[in-house]
Amino acid sequence: MATPNTRDQIIIAADQLIYQQGFDHTSFTHIAEAVNISRGNFYYHFKSKDEILTAVINLRRSNTHQMLKQWEQEHTDPLQRLSCFIQILRMNQDKILRYGCPVGTLSTELLKLDHRASDDATMIFILFRTWLRRQFIALGLRSEADKHAMYLLAQSQGIATMANAFNDSDYLDTQVTQLLGWLDDLIQTTEDI
Amino acid sequence: MATPNTRDQIIIAADQLIYQQGFDHTSFTHIAEAVNISRGNFYYHFKSKDEILTAVINLRRSNTHQMLKQWEQEHTDPLQRLSCFIQILRMNQDKILRYGCPVGTLSTELLKLDHRASDDATMIFILFRTWLRRQFIALGLRSEADKHAMYLLAQSQGIATMANAFNDSDYLDTQVTQLLGWLDDLIQTTEDI
DNA sequence: GTCTATACCTGGATAGAC
DNA sequence: GTCTATCCAGGTATAGAC
Numbered sequence: 001m002a003t004p005n006t007r008d009q010i011i012i013a014a015d016q017l018i019y020q021q022g023f024d025h026t027s028f029t030h031i032a033e034a035v036n037i038s039r040g041n042f043y044y045h046f047k048s049k050d051e052i053l054t055a056v057i058n059l060r061r062s063n064t065h066q067m068l069k070q071w072e073q074e075h076t077d078p079l080q081r082l083s084c085f086i087q088i089l090r091m092n093q094d095k096i097l098r099y100g101c102p103v104g105t106l107s108t109e110l111l112k113l114d115h116r117a118s119d120d121a122t123m124i125f126i127l128f129r130t131w132l133r134r135q136f137i138a139l140g141l142r143s144e145a146d147k148h149a150m151y152l153l154a155q156s157q158g159i160a161t162m163a164n165a166f167n168d169s170d171y172l173d174t175q176v177t178q179l180l181g182w183l184d185d186l187i188q189t190t191e192d193i
Numbered sequence: 194m195a196t197p198n199t200r201d202q203i204i205i206a207a208d209q210l211i212y213q214q215g216f217d218h219t220s221f222t223h224i225a226e227a228v229n230i231s232r233g234n235f236y237y238h239f240k241s242k243d244e245i246l247t248a249v250i251n252l253r254r255s256n257t258h259q260m261l262k263q264w265e266q267e268h269t270d271p272l273q274r275l276s277c278f279i280q281i282l283r284m285n286q287d288k289i290l291r292y293g294c295p296v297g298t299l300s301t302e303l304l305k306l307d308h309r310a311s312d313d314a315t316m317i318f319i320l321f322r323t324w325l326r327r328q329f330i331a332l333g334l335r336s337e338a339d340k341h342a343m344y345l346l347a348q349s350q351g352i353a354t355m356a357n358a359f360n361d362s363d364y365l366d367t368q369v370t371q372l373l374g375w376l377d378d379l380i381q382t383t384e385d386i
Numbered sequence: 387g388t389c390t391a392t393a394c395c396t397g398g399a400t401a402g403a404c
Numbered sequence: 405g406t407c408t409a410t411c412c413a414g415g416t417a418t419a420g421a422c
Binding site: 020022024025047061098099100102105107108109111112122125142150153154155156157158159161164165166171175 | 214215217272291292293297298300301305306313315318325343344346347348349350351352354357358359362367368
Binding site: 220232233236237240241242316382 | 410414416417418419
């Protein structure tokens with residue numbers, strides 16, 4: 001993998017720092033240290049801090065889109081795709097225990113700050129919601145697809161917030177297993193009909 | 194009700210502003226404007242911004258404790274007490290749509306900031322968790338009491354985060370109704386045994 | 387107790403040399 | 405493209421008059 005150019009390095013570092021410290025608290029100094037450039041150099045690549053935020057959100061949207069696409073390519077069974085979604089909680093458990101869910105925490109912060117970009121941040125939620133809905137529809141649950149999609153999103157947010165607050169990896173693990181069980185039950189019921 | 198003294202006024206204003214804007218973003222200037230005092234006057238009452246945060250968290254802990262005590266006094270039936278908990282989502286829906294859950298969002302922010310007071314913030318979660326557990330035990334569900342307590346906390350966090358992100362009061366309302374239904378089912382099942 | 391004045395620092399942002 | 409130097413606003417915190 002080639003070394004990314006400075007602009008991309010800035011975005012990647014900002015992405016991580018915003019996740020770890022929050023947007024408001026993340027300063028040019030922080031990012032500059034991570035990328036090893038001077039503070040003044042930012043303004044060649046971005047006009048303002050908000051522009052960096054926009055770039056970070058776009059990166060996250062692109063990464064999310066990419067991830068969802070990959071899940072669709074790797075699994076033809078919607079059940080397995082949904083299980084991929086549930087298991088990101090487990091896969092990212094270390095980060096979630098420390099910093100919570102990157103989607104939820106940024107969305108919440110930007111709404112509190114009354115920031116212009118808060119709608120863009122919500123778009124990542126919408127990306128997941130739409131994708132999840134599609135999988136439930138593929139399972140033949142069209143009329144309840146959006147309800148189930150919102151259910152999975154809310155569960156993930158709830159589990160991430162509690163695992164974060166209580167710093168409890170066992171809890172997170174148990175809840176993931178339980179969610180996978182819920183998915184299984186849903187299908188059992190469907191197939192019985 | 195007598196006018197609170199300056200110190201209490203500061204704490205009350207800081208409480209609201211921290212909820213609405215986040216701790217990091219809330220400055221002395223913001224609080225000073227809300228209370229109508231000068232910035233310099235803070236340091237007669239508090240040694241630092243962190244000391245104000247501690248006072249705010251203590252206020253919240255005290256208010257939470259008070260609220261839980263009141264629910265116990267108003268209702269002898271644990272079922273009704275639990276229903277009070279669920280319905281705070283509905284009662285505070287306007288604030289939740291704008292600023293999310295005050296308990297969860299502060300806890301998440303302080304953990305991201307790696308702030309000393311983050312354990313104190315988690316204490317509010319523990320207050321709820323312990324109280325909820327007691328109600329489930331009173332319902333005769335001792336072995337699953339903590340599981341149910343965590344379930345209700347996680348549901349509340351998930352619902353609050355999603356309602357906040359999507360600014361959707363209908364969603365919040367529906368989910369509250371559904372949680373109350375879950376509570377009802379839980380008891381039906383118990384009484385059947 | 388509350389004020390004004392101010393110190394000091396860090397934030398975002400700009401100008402211009404290289 | 406990247407740097408240094410610098411500006412200005414805003415942050416926390418202090419000193420001292422009233």
